[in-house]
Amino acid sequence: MERAPMSEPRLSETDRQWIRWGEQNPYYGVLIGYESSHIEGNQKAKFFETGEGYIAEVISIATTLYPELEPRRGAAIDFGSGVGRLLRPLAARFAAAYGVDISPAMHKIAEENLKEVGQVRLVMSPDEIPPASCAFANSFIVLQHIRRREGMALIRSLLERLEVGGVFALQFLVRDENPIRPALNALRYRFPPLQWAYNLVRGRPVHEPVTEMNVYDQSAVEDLARSLGFASLNALLPTNHGGHHGVTLFGQRVEIPAALGTPAYRGGVGGVRPHTGGDVGPS
DSSP: OEEOOOOOOOOOHHHHHHHHHHHHOHHHHHSTTOOGGGOSTHHHHHHHHHHHHHHHHHHHHHHHHOTTOOGGGSEEEEETOTTSTTHHHHHHHSSEEEEEOSOHHHHHHHHHHTTTSSSEEEESSGGGSOTTOEEEEEEOSSGGGSOHHHHHHHHHHHHHTEEEEEEEEEEEEEEESSTTHHHHHHHHHHOHHHHHHHHHHTTOOTTOOOOOOOBOOHHHHHHHHHHTTEEEEEEEEEEEETTEEEEEEEEEEOOOOGGGOOHHHHTTOOOOOOOOOOOOSOO
16 A cells, blocks of 8 residues: 655645545545444445445446456556545456545545555545556546536546546536526535535534535536547446436547647557447436
8 A cells, every 4th residue: 555645735625625524524425324433343344345336337337348448457546535435446456556535534544444455556636647557547426526627627637547448437417407406505515604504404513514516517528538539438327316417427548649748648559449339328
């Protein structure tokens, strides 16, 4: 287990809220229903079983869609790795793995949870991972908690870490079935007394951190992926968290456009033949 030296990143508001989750209730921050004060024994085992089940399904889909993906021979990234719920099963399937998380407290807990796992490195930003060096990138129920402008920049950075032939599986929200909720939530996110009242109504601690729910433009994410040399995009595994609807977008890198960088970035690797399946899911 290796943890990169902690730098001083520029923090967004959602970064600050996530850091607070790491300090106050890290397991609940990762997955509702798992209070950190009771996370031991069977409860902790169940928590990690949820991660194993999800990664098993995602890797099965990815290797079916993109047979060139060979997990044992490459490195994986889990973006928003938290306490290691998804990073642990990823590390068991790949030759090496990176966990990306902005919270130092989450890193500390992940180190303990991953101490028996092999080649794992914890970093605070995708930018700390060499470009075009990884075979797989995953993110689940993370991007939805990051505001779209910042999230799109993070998606770009994350996709740039993938080598030719590399595959991503990124989950994000695409719509809120309640048309007025986004405006009300925007007020709550920016006016703390509203959040305090919201916490009390839900029976949560009054100063519990905010968990934002942000919708992305699926077409914009797909266009970004194509601009970075990805093809065969497939939107699968629809989610519905209280009327917040999402998808997991899969794609494979078939080339690194020359405009993106130097031969050192491109790694001298040739292209692969794209999977012939068409795009699936709402745009």
